[in-house]
Amino acid sequence: MSRFLPSPLTVAIVGCPFRCPRVGVDQGPIHMVEAGLIKQLAELGWTVKFDGHHQFEEVNAIDDPPIGILKNPRLVSRVTQAVAEAVGGHAKKGELPVTLGGDHSLAMGTISGTLDAHPEACVIWIDAHADINTAESTDSGNIHGMPVSFLLGLGSKIPEFSWVKPALKPERIVYIGLRDVDAGEKRILKENNIKAFSMHEVDKYGIGKVVEMALDHVNPDRKLPIHLSFDVDALDPSVAPSTGTPVRGGLTFREGHYICEAIWETGLLVALDLMEVNPSLADPESVKQTVTVGCSLVRSALGETLL
Numbered sequence: 001m002s003r004f005l006p007s008p009l010t011v012a013i014v015g016c017p018f019r020c021p022r023v024g025v026d027q028g029p030i031h032m033v034e035a036g037l038i039k040q041l042a043e044l045g046w047t048v049k050f051d052g053h054h055q056f057e058e059v060n061a062i063d064d065p066p067i068g069i070l071k072n073p074r075l076v077s078r079v080t081q082a083v084a085e086a087v088g089g090h091a092k093k094g095e096l097p098v099t100l101g102g103d104h105s106l107a108m109g110t111i112s113g114t115l116d117a118h119p120e121a122c123v124i125w126i127d128a129h130a131d132i133n134t135a136e137s138t139d140s141g142n143i144h145g146m147p148v149s150f151l152l153g154l155g156s157k158i159p160e161f162s163w164v165k166p167a168l169k170p171e172r173i174v175y176i177g178l179r180d181v182d183a184g185e186k187r188i189l190k191e192n193n194i195k196a197f198s199m200h201e202v203d204k205y206g207i208g209k210v211v212e213m214a215l216d217h218v219n220p221d222r223k224l225p226i227h228l229s230f231d232v233d234a235l236d237p238s239v240a241p242s243t244g245t246p247v248r249g250g251l252t253f254r255e256g257h258y259i260c261e262a263i264w265e266t267g268l269l270v271a272l273d274l275m276e277v278n279p280s281l282a283d284p285e286s287v288k289q290t291v292t293v294g295c296s297l298v299r300s301a302l303g304e305t306l307l
């Protein structure tokens with residue numbers, strides 16, 4: 001079931017082995033493809049397009065001193081702009097782009113691409129983190145902690161990122177899974193009235209109710225296209241250990257999959273990100289576990305059912 005996609009259903013895999021500042025060492029997308037993701041999606045009935053992973057060598061060579069404390073700003077800008085064009089291009093052809101990452105800064109690109117093709121789209125952001133720091137509020141200078149503020153047009157404007165249109169409205173994004181939000185980010189969420197369901201709400205209401213409330217907020221009439229941006233660190237580290245910024249107390253295996261299944265059931269999904277799978281960060285068993293769960297989340301979001 002999919003209201004915005006012509007049949008036969010086509011998925012376009014956008015592989016982005018990119019982690020800032022260590023470009024090229026993030027093999028997450030490569031592992032997921034090698035684990036058989038393409039065949040698995042074909043078995044679900046999808047026509048699968050995949051023309052190899054994005055190569056970022058050219059941009060890796062650019063001179064890129066920090067801007068303020070922002071690390072590798074020009075590199076991140078160029079990579080995410082390329083991803084925006086790829087995702088937007090697929091979406092305009094009626095394909096469902098699935099972006100595998102990599103650094104969650106990539107969502108600046110994926111969501112820009114989605115909004116270019118579907119200006120009315122809403123975003124469901126599954127994460128331990130809000131990734132909504134501005135250039136002023138960030139303590140780390142890591143742009144992966146900032147993509148949402150760029151998309152909303154918050155914070156001071158950075159000329160290097162002038163291509164990013166502030167195309168996302170605060171009422172069109174909702175979070176699930178938060179549990180490690182910086183003080184400055186809490187303020188930004190409040191000031192902009194952004195709806196977020198932390199792990200506290202997941203514990204209190206259960207995941208079924210939380211997904212329903214999240215959809216009620218961001219998509220009350222269930223008619224807007226949905227971009228699902230899933231950071232694998234939303235899952236508990238016991239479920240997905242190989243990721244850059246793990247935080248305990250996360251979603252269970254089933255809660256994570258339930259979210260994906262429920263979004264697919266709406267028939268409104270137009271784009272998916274599966275981010276922050278990072279095999280360079282753990283022992284082989286943990287890597288395999290994380291890559292496997294990444295693939296099964298993608299399958300659940302693309303229509304795999306339990307029965």
Ligand SMILES: NC(=[NH2+])NCCC[C@H](N)C(=O)O
Nearest residue numbers: 104129133140142144145245
């Ligand atoms: N995509 C991520 N792993 N984000 C983690 C962000 C952590 C922290 N809030 C920061 O701004 O640096």
Ligand SMILES: [Mn+2]
Nearest residue numbers: 128129231233
């Ligand atoms: Mn995260």
Ligand SMILES: [Mn+2]
Nearest residue numbers: 104127131231
């Ligand atoms: Mn994230």
